[in-house]
Amino acid sequence: MSYYDLLPRPLSELLAEHPYIEDFLSSFGLEVEPGQESLQDYLVNLNPDLLEDLGIGAEQLQQSLHDFINGMLALDDPLDQVNSLTLIGGFNKSGTAENLELTLKPGEVICIVGPTGSGKSRLLADIEWVAQGDTPTGRKILINGEVPDSKWRFSTEHKLVAQLSQNMNFVMDLSAEEFVRMHAESRLVTEPEKKVEMILKQANELAGETFLPDTPITSLSGGQSRALMIADMACLSKSPIVLIDEIENAGIDRKKALDLLMREEKIVLMATHDPILALMGDKRLVIKNGGIARIIEASAAERKNLIALEELDNKLLALRNRIRSGETLESI
Template sequence: MMHYPTKMDDSQAVLNIIGLSKSFGSLQVLDNVSFSVAAGETVCLLGPSGSGKSTLLRCANWLERPDQGRILLKGEQVGVSNAGVVMSDRDLARMRMRIGMVFQHFALWPHLTVLQNVMEAPVHVQRRPKDVVREEAEALLRRVGMYEKRNAFPARLSGGQKQRIGIARALAMKPELLLFDEPTSALDPELVGEVLAVMRDLASEGMTMVVVTHEMAFARDAASRIAFMDRGAIVESAAPDVFFSAPATERARQFLQRYSAASDRSLASS
């Protein structure tokens, strides 16, 4: 049974997650997770597969309904009204407009062109003027290096190009928070760099982001903070230089050693 507290915490964080738990049947995926993200931070969620990273991200915008706990976006509870009642679909959609999400497998509309994909939600969900949205969408496509492909359909794009369109589409909603769920894991290795370059630019510009990733170099260079997850809990949170040079937990040390060994094997075989 979900517990719906009616009193809100007074928090300055853009995202504040408090005591979040989630199970699928008998499998507990998140176990009393609490963490916050300040304005302008890029927090990278690291950890082994199955540690709950993607589920945490999906709960943050109520794509998965948590069993217990609270998610606050600038002090407003996501998914639940001030009266402690589950939000209507309309109210939840309004809340989600404030949280952009970039998915692992792009999730572009195949029947729309690149430009139409970026314009669709601002025009039809936010009800903003089409001419204004078009101008902003074209600027975003230039920003991610995809303006020349504005009239192409997704089937004609590489994976890296599709993911850059996914980022532009999320930015078109002018979100207060941007969530990335392993945005490079479905890409061929040679296409990863072009997506990470866009994400690095966003981080340097102060976009508030939470990124689930296995790209350790990106996490080391672009993150403000690393949150390391294991077995449904955040077991360590530290600045990147501290985490990568002197992790505080044995589980994080093992994780980094395996990553280093895998990188060495990859270099040896190339």
């Protein structure tokens, strides 16, 4: 089905089946009635003076609607399955070859460690851009063992990578529920109400302090914002690869957060210096001077220490909660 199949159909049917058409037209300042008129006739009969006042030409409006409808219809296409992501090494800042080929599979968690400015963000950007030796590092990324279609680079419908950046601020004037609904609607998910409910529930399970659906997003705490974004990413994002730029440890259950993302069978790459998150990963890429200097596989001894670290963390968390509820810490 495409734009041209929709053109001869009456607006009454189209607006009911594809409500985003009305949304599209209203974003240009146009009104539309669900009558017997076909979409084609509606477009042809638009008053050119009105269009000029609205700042759009008839031809361009039709072209935009064509692109928009086809983009929306493409959301229904089955996603290309990503079974593996292969990273072929390039060069560090001094031009030394990285000499590596690393293949990642869904469900794996790879940690990226290294000091500020060492090139962690560049590595994440190379993956997001599906680099083909055309970035400053000369790295190459293969999907399912092959050079991927360049559509991955620009598609907003089928993004290869969802990125959770360090910054979790909000500036929009919306409640948590309204915001998640708007996000779900922009992804055209089926049954958005259910998704919204699920995301808010998951977020509250991750956050140290709970929040209500009508809490304005701008007044969420740092931990609550992070929890909301992680739940949102796990439940809404169809992208098979997740890049995380550090999950700060305040006010959020990091282990539960990571478990939630792993459950969705995604390839998770995470820049972190948090010992618990780092040990939960399958591998650690050590970045130095712009290049991957070393790959560390989590050993049995490390895994054992993870348990001790988690106990330590839980202890700190309990102390934090005591402080929050106004207790003293004279005995710990």
